[in-house]
Amino acid sequence: xxxxxxxxxxxxxxxxxxxxxxxxxxxxxxxxxxxxxxxxxxxxxxxxxxxxxxxxxxxxxxxxxxxxxxxxxxxxxxxxxxxxxxxxxxxxxxxxxxxxxxxxxxxxxxxxxx
Amino acid sequence: xxxxxxxxxxxxxxxxxxxxxxxxxxxxxxxxxxxxxxxxxxxxxxxxxxxxxxxxxxxxxxxxxxxxxxxxxxxxxxxxxxxxxxxxxxxxxxxxxxxxxxxxxxxxxxx
Numbered sequence: 283x284x285x286x287x288x289x290x291x292x293x294x295x296x297x298x299x300x301x302x303x304x305x306x307x308x309x310x311x312x313x314x315x316x317x318x319x320x321x322x323x324x325x326x327x328x329x330x331x332x333x334x335x336x337x338x339x340x341x342x343x344x345x346x347x348x349x350x351x352x353x354x355x356x357x358x359x360x361x362x363x364x365x366x367x368x369x370x371x372x373x374x375x376x377x378x379x380x381x382x383x384x385x386x387x388x389x390x391x392x393x394x395x396x
Numbered sequence: 397x398x399x400x401x402x403x404x405x406x407x408x409x410x411x412x413x414x415x416x417x418x419x420x421x422x423x424x425x426x427x428x429x430x431x432x433x434x435x436x437x438x439x440x441x442x443x444x445x446x447x448x449x450x451x452x453x454x455x456x457x458x459x460x461x462x463x464x465x466x467x468x469x470x471x472x473x474x475x476x477x478x479x480x481x482x483x484x485x486x487x488x489x490x491x492x493x494x495x496x497x498x499x500x501x502x503x504x505x506x507x
Contacts, residue, residue: 286438313493315495317497324497324498324499324500325439325484325497325500327494327495327496327497330493330494332493337493338492338493338494373438373439375438375439383444384429384441384444385429385431385439385441385486385495386441387431387438387439387440388438389437389438390437390438
């Protein structure tokens with residue numbers, strides 16, 4: 283079975299540009315999480331969804347960040363406009379084994395904002 | 397910050413030795429999980445221990461949980477070079493879906 287699929291794997295963009303990261307969770311999973319990983323701040327939880335509904339977005343750093351989950355098989359994380367400090371690896375993870383079971387991570391999207 | 401703290405930050409051992417890493421957290425939890433991350437890859441789940449459990453084993457892994465001290469440890473026995481990775485604890489807070497990851501321990505196993 284396919285795991286969590288993220289795209290793009292690498293993105294290099296210039297400051298001010300819009301960035302859209304995509305995630306396809308494992309089929310049947312009903313919880314989806316977006317994390318950001320940097321050397322300085324480690325793994326930060328940005329937002330999580332349950333049954334396509336955003337439950338907690340308190341980790342979203344600024345209004346420049348937005349996330350959507352229009353259906354059970356797709357989610358996006360958008361940054362507009364992007365800034366150099368947004369450079370990080372963004373991970374999507376999904377979970378389906380009850381409320382607090384194992385998380386399955388994608389391979390991440392490495393974002394570099396010049 | 398709700399983030400857990402792990403120590404040591406980095407650990408270097410010889411193949412065959414045991415590796416122990418520790419995790420502390422701040423609030424009441426539903427369960428605690430350990431994950432592994434190889435360089436440039438996503439995190440992979442290793443083991444889950446519930447708040448009413450004190451110890452759990454899985455292959456060469458042994459996890460303990462002390463809820464009175466809000467701490468957990470992960471022991472990898474008979475380490476191998478392939479165990480070289482970063483290891484993270486994740487706490488799941490009571491009544492939430494929130495998985496908060498610790499700062500991680502970078503383990504290097506020398507062949």
